[in-house]
Amino acid sequence: MTENFPPLSEHGRAAATFAEAEDALLSRWPETRLEPSLDRIAAFAELLGDPQRSYRVIHLTGTNGKTSTSRMIDSLLRAQELRTGRFTSPHVEKMSERISIDGEPLDDEAFVRAFNDVAPYTHLVDADQPHPLSFFETIVGMAFAAFADAPVDVAVIEVGMGGSWDATNIADGDVAVVLPVGLDHAQYLGDTVDAIATEKAGIIKPGSRLVLAEQSPEAAAVLLARAAEVGATVAREGVEFGVVGRSPAVGGQTVSLQGLHGRYDDLFLPLYGAHQAQNAAVALAAVEAFGGDEPLSDDLVREAFARVDSPGRLEVVRRSPTVVLDAAHNPAGAAATAASLVESFAFSPLIGVIGVMGDKDVEGVLAAFEPEMTHLIATRNSTPRSLPAAQLGEMAREIFGEDRVTVVESLADAIDLAATLAEDGQAYGDSIGSGGVLVTGSVVTVGEAREMLKGRDVMRTDLKGNDR
Secondary structure, three states, X not given: OXXXXXXXXXXXXXXXXXXXXXXXXXXXXXXXXXXXXXXXXXXXXXXXXXXXXXXXXEEEEOOOOHHHHHHHHHHHXXXXXOOXXXXXXXXXXXXXXXXXXXXXXXXHHHHHHHHHHHHHHHHHHHHHOOOOOEHHHHHHHHHHHHHHHOOOOEEXXXXXXXXXXXHHHHOOOOEEEEOOOOOOOHHHHOOOHHHHHHHHHHHOOOOOEEEEOOOXXXXXXXXXXXXXXXXXXXXXXXXXXXXXXXXXXXXXEEEEEEOOOOEEEEEEEOOOOHHHHHHHHHHHHHHHHHHOOOOOOHHXXXXXXXXXXXXXXXXXXXOOOEXXXXXXXXXXXXXXXXXXXXXXXXXXXXXXXXXXXXXXXXXXXXXXHOOXXXXXXXXXXXXXXXXXXXXXXXXXXXXXXHHHEEEOXXXXXXXXXXXXXXXXXXXXXXXXXXXXXXXXXXXXXXXXHHHHHOOOOOXXXXXXXXXX
């Protein structure tokens, strides 16, 4: 990928540093500006030599759980000594998290190299198409090319949004994985479950294997019809595979899973919640479907699940008081997070810090958290898309009541106040030291909180003045 470059132009300039590569990518159309076409990414990939055709692919879509499931699939594949590429989005803290090889995100040097390998071709596509390449299309091209250069044996690819018109869909998945489909991104994908399912069904390719998480009847009908249309072989959660049993454990949970070709009992999964157990069952079925007709080694499965992590998904980042980060940003995700907190943590009081994007179902998210949160601190993250804290506070008071909501503009100060309230549990009639803090509402909010909290020993002192 590094030979015979066309001459560089201002639009296809090389980057000397990570910051320069990041700036060049962010100068393109944002992920929220969509024009439904695969023409640009297909033209881009063709100029790059169609790298997505040089390895096998497991392709994932769905409303919630894609990133965690992708990470579990990646771990199971690497346990079989396969070299993996993984593309996920959005990132939590750093853009390079989106492209991983052998389970590790590209370091700064590798990310710059990946950008420079494709940059000379971006302006050629821009000049030839009615619209320029977007940020997302460009980073998808980077990932596909980096995986080919590595080279990897298999790429685990998470869609950015939807399926049919997502830039990742120029790759043909040997296995298509559809996590639960619900209402999200309605302004882009449609305002009914069957409309959204129709869009997501586009990743199911002729002759592939479809691994289908538990779905609503409306979504299942659409997805199964697509599978029948293209001759895909179907494996359904709750029928061909699923969770047999689970129980909370220190640092996560113990799960027993029925796979497509075998049963795997008493596996330790260092992630919290029934939804993560279901994600594990889906990941196991996807890897079994990818590999053929033989069960996986019990030791291999046990080792792979034990080493899984998923940053920003019910992630404990502090103790005394405990601070948990979770990227739930729609009602279904918020409900799963709330249930998991009750099961695994039992905080009393639980202080919520929420910053959401303005285009989300904010009322639905707030309603899902209301029964479990003692007090809510409405705040915002640093992006223009973030709902203003005062507006979020107004909406929250309609659901939580006047006395259970505080508005704090700065995310850092909001976390600081939440920690104080959680520690001083007696203010809510609870014992000191039993409280916890949940920071949630958006991947961006969680990423900014994670960066603030990382490496800090005295949270309330160190957070002062660090408003993003």
